[in-house]
Amino acid sequence: MEIGGVKITKLEYDIMANTTIAIFEVLERAWASIDCTLVDMKIEFGIDAMSREILLSDVIDSDSWRLWPSGDKRLMKDKQVYRNLKEVTPEALKEVKRNFQWVAKKLDLFIPDSTALVVIIMGSPSDKTRCEIIQEQCHKLELKVEMRISSAHKETADTLNVISEYEGMGIPVVFIAVAGRSNGLGPVISGNTAFPITKLERDIWSSLSTPSGLGCCTVIHPEAAAQHAASILALNDHSLWAKMRVKRLNIWKDLRKADAYLRN
Structure with missing residues (x-):
C-alpha cells in the first residue's frame, strides 16, 4: 500500500x-x-x-x-x-x-512546575568547559541551571554552605558535581544532603567504590550527567x-x- x-x-x-x-x-x-x-x-x-x-x-x-x-x-x-x-x-x-x-x-x-533546578558545582574554573556542555544539554530540555565553583578539598565549609543554600529553597534540586583531578566533590555533597547527586568524573575507578552511606551516580560524559539529572526531575514533572x-x-x-x- x-x-x-x-x-x-x-x-x-x-x-x-x-x-x-x-x-x-x-x-x-x-x-x-x-x-x-x-x-x-x-x-x-x-x-x-x-x-x-x-x-x-x-x-x-x-x-x-x-x-x-x-x-x-x-x-x-x-x-x-x-x-x-x-x-x-x-x-x-x-x-x-x-x-x-x-x-x-x-x-x-x-x-508544569518550572521551579526545578539543576545545580552544577565545579571544583575549579578549569572544569567550566565540561560544565557548559551539561548546561547546554539541560537547556535543550528547558531546565533551569545554575553553575557554582567550590572545592570540597580546599574550602569544605563553603561547599556545605552552597548545598544548604539550595536545600533551603524548597524546590526540586539535582546537584551535578564536576571535578577534574579528584572524585571527592560528589561524595562530600552526597554525605551532607538527601538531594540526588550525579558526578562527572575523568578517573572513575575510585568513584565506583565510595564509602558506605553515600549514593552518587558516576558518569564520564557531560551529556550523560544532564540526562541523568533530567530523568530524576522528570519523575514529578510530566512535561519534562x-x-x-x-x-x-x-x-x-x-x-x-x-x-x-x-x-x-
Whole structure:
C-alpha cells in the first residue's frame, strides 16, 4: 500500500504503532498529574507532502479519548456521555457541554512546575568547559541551571554552605558535581544532603567504590550527567518526562530507519 508517495511497510507500521504508544503515555501522565485517568484514545496519521515523514494528523480531544476523573467510570467527562444517552434532551446536552467545559478548564492545569533546578558545582574554573556542555544539554530540555565553583578539598565549609543554600529553597534540586583531578566533590555533597547527586568524573575507578552511606551516580560524559539529572526531575514533572519520552522515540526511529537503509 502506498500513501502520499510513501510505501507503507512494516517499518512505517512500527513507527505509527510506537508513536501512538508514546503519545498515549505522554497524555496519560499529564492527566494523571491532575488525578484523572486517560482510559484510551484514537488517532490518525498522515504523510507530510514535503518531507514524506509520517506525522500525527489528528486533533486529540474529548471526541477521541475517554477520561475518568479519579479513575471512576461514573464520572466520565468525554463524548461517551453523549453516546450513552437513551434520549437526547436539552438537559442531557447541557450535561455534555458542562463536561467539555470541565475538560477545557483542566487543560490549563497541564502547565508544569518550572521551579526545578539543576545545580552544577565545579571544583575549579578549569572544569567550566565540561560544565557548559551539561548546561547546554539541560537547556535543550528547558531546565533551569545554575553553575557554582567550590572545592570540597580546599574550602569544605563553603561547599556545605552552597548545598544548604539550595536545600533551603524548597524546590526540586539535582546537584551535578564536576571535578577534574579528584572524585571527592560528589561524595562530600552526597554525605551532607538527601538531594540526588550525579558526578562527572575523568578517573572513575575510585568513584565506583565510595564509602558506605553515600549514593552518587558516576558518569564520564557531560551529556550523560544532564540526562541523568533530567530523568530524576522528570519523575514529578510530566512535561519534562514527555520531552524525555519523545527523545527516546526519535532515537528509536533513527536507528530503525538507518537499519532499513542499510538493508536496502
